[in-house]
Amino acid sequence: MLVTHQSRFRISAAQRELPSVTASVEAFCTANDIPSATSNLMNLALDEVLSNIVKYAYDASNNGPIDVELAYSDRRFTVTVEDAGRPFDPLKFKGPVNDGPLNSRSPGGLGILFVKRLVDSALYKRSGGRNRLTLVAKVPLPQSTKE
Amino acid sequence: MDIVETDVAGVLVLEPSGGIDSTNAKAFAAQIIDKVQARQCNAVIDFQKVKYISSAGFRSLLIIGKSMEGAQRKLVLCGMGPEVRRVFEIAMFDDLFVICSSREDAAAQAT
Numbered sequence: 001m002l003v004t005h006q007s008r009f010r011i012s013a014a015q016r017e018l019p020s021v022t023a024s025v026e027a028f029c030t031a032n033d034i035p036s037a038t039s040n041l042m043n044l045a046l047d048e049v050l051s052n053i054v055k056y057a058y059d060a061s062n063n064g065p066i067d068v069e070l071a072y073s074d075r076r077f078t079v080t081v082e083d084a085g086r087p088f089d090p091l092k093f094k095g096p097v098n099d100g101p102l103n104s105r106s107p108g109g110l111g112i113l114f115v116k117r118l119v120d121s122a123l124y125k126r127s128g129g130r131n132r133l134t135l136v137a138k139v140p141l142p143q144s145t146k147e
Numbered sequence: 148m149d150i151v152e153t154d155v156a157g158v159l160v161l162e163p164s165g166g167i168d169s170t171n172a173k174a175f176a177a178q179i180i181d182k183v184q185a186r187q188c189n190a191v192i193d194f195q196k197v198k199y200i201s202s203a204g205f206r207s208l209l210i211i212g213k214s215m216e217g218a219q220r221k222l223v224l225c226g227m228g229p230e231v232r233r234v235f236e237i238a239m240f241d242d243l244f245v246i247c248s249s250r251e252d253a254a255a256q257a258t
Contacts, residue, residue, distance in 0.1 A: 018170050037230050040199040043166055044234070047201040051169035099239040102212050110238050111202035117237050 004073035005032050012063040013054050013083065021046060021068060025079075032072045038137050041118045042079055045135055048111035049081055049090065057085025057131070075139045082132045089124040090133065091116065148174050152182060155254040159186050162226075164196035167204035176207035180214050189257040190215065193250050195226035205238055212244065221245075225253035 007028050011017040022043050029039035050066065058064040069080040093112050098105065115122055121136045148171045151162040161182060167175055183190050192211075194200075200208075215222040225247040227235065235241045247253040 015169065018168075022166060022168070022170075036198070040166070040230060044168070044199040044201045047166070047168040047170075047203065051201075051203065054169075099242070102209065102216060102243060105209055105243065107202055107206040107209060110205055113237060114202060114234060118234070 004071055006072075007070045008067065010065050010067050013058050013066050013085070014063045015051070015054050017066075018047065018050055018054070021050060024068075025070065028070045028072070029077070032077075033142075034072060034077055034139050035142075038077055038139050042077060042135065042137055045115045045119055046079065046081070048115050049133055049135075052088075052090060052111065053081070053083050053085065053131075056088065057083045072139075075141070077137045077139055079135045080132060081135075082130050084130050087126050088131055089126070091122055091124050148178065150175075150178050150182070155191070155250065156258060157188060158191055158254040158257045159183060159188050160191045160193055160250060160254060162193040162196060166198045167200040167207070169201065169203040172201075172203035172207040175204065176210045179207075179211050183215065183218075183220065189221040189223075191223045191225055191250065191253040191257050193226040193253070194224060194228075194231055195250075197227075197231055200231060200234060202238075205240060208240065208244070221257045223247060223253040223257040225250050 007024065009024060011021060025043050025046065026039055053066055064084055067082040071078045090112055094109060119135045120138045123134045125132045149164055153160045159182065161179055163175060179192065212222060223245045227246065245256055247256055
């Protein structure tokens, strides 16, 4: 039987709440023997996604909720992020990524580029008035320590 | 954010640790710029203990880089693990900064 380990929590859409998510991801990965490389890339992707929701999803006066679910099954670490803010598919966003000299560089668009390139799959769905983004990172088999 | 400072042959080596993300990126830039201005020297940022760096951290690197360039000081990066290095490549920041493997090479480049 396939065993799925899950953890769910809700934060409000405020910057000060984000360190608790980073800590939860690290604790979940440690508890499930998910390597730090996977934990780190997921925390990077989550920083992009969550800081976007904090900035844009809700009106300034309203720190609405963000629901985060962590799941690990069949060597797939899946993180689902949901908010009830304005409809926004971050995967469709294209920023002005460029490769010019220092003075003309803009970091716009880098965040979503990281999300797309670092995780193994990213899926956006709008349903029931909620944005739902699902990120999956495949967890490599541990290197055998035996000869 | 904790940033360890070391002097290597007159070059200021700065070693941040943990994740550099939307929570601490502004403090990261402000601290590095303050430390360089206080010491008036070239600098190396050693990424050995950096777990990950998100786009907010890259924004800070641009601010630090422009500040150093404006003051005509050299900035060299070093100590990146493979995951951090990969993110620099995705961002195309690997040709924007001088990146060395070892701290010694980086300090020599920054002299």
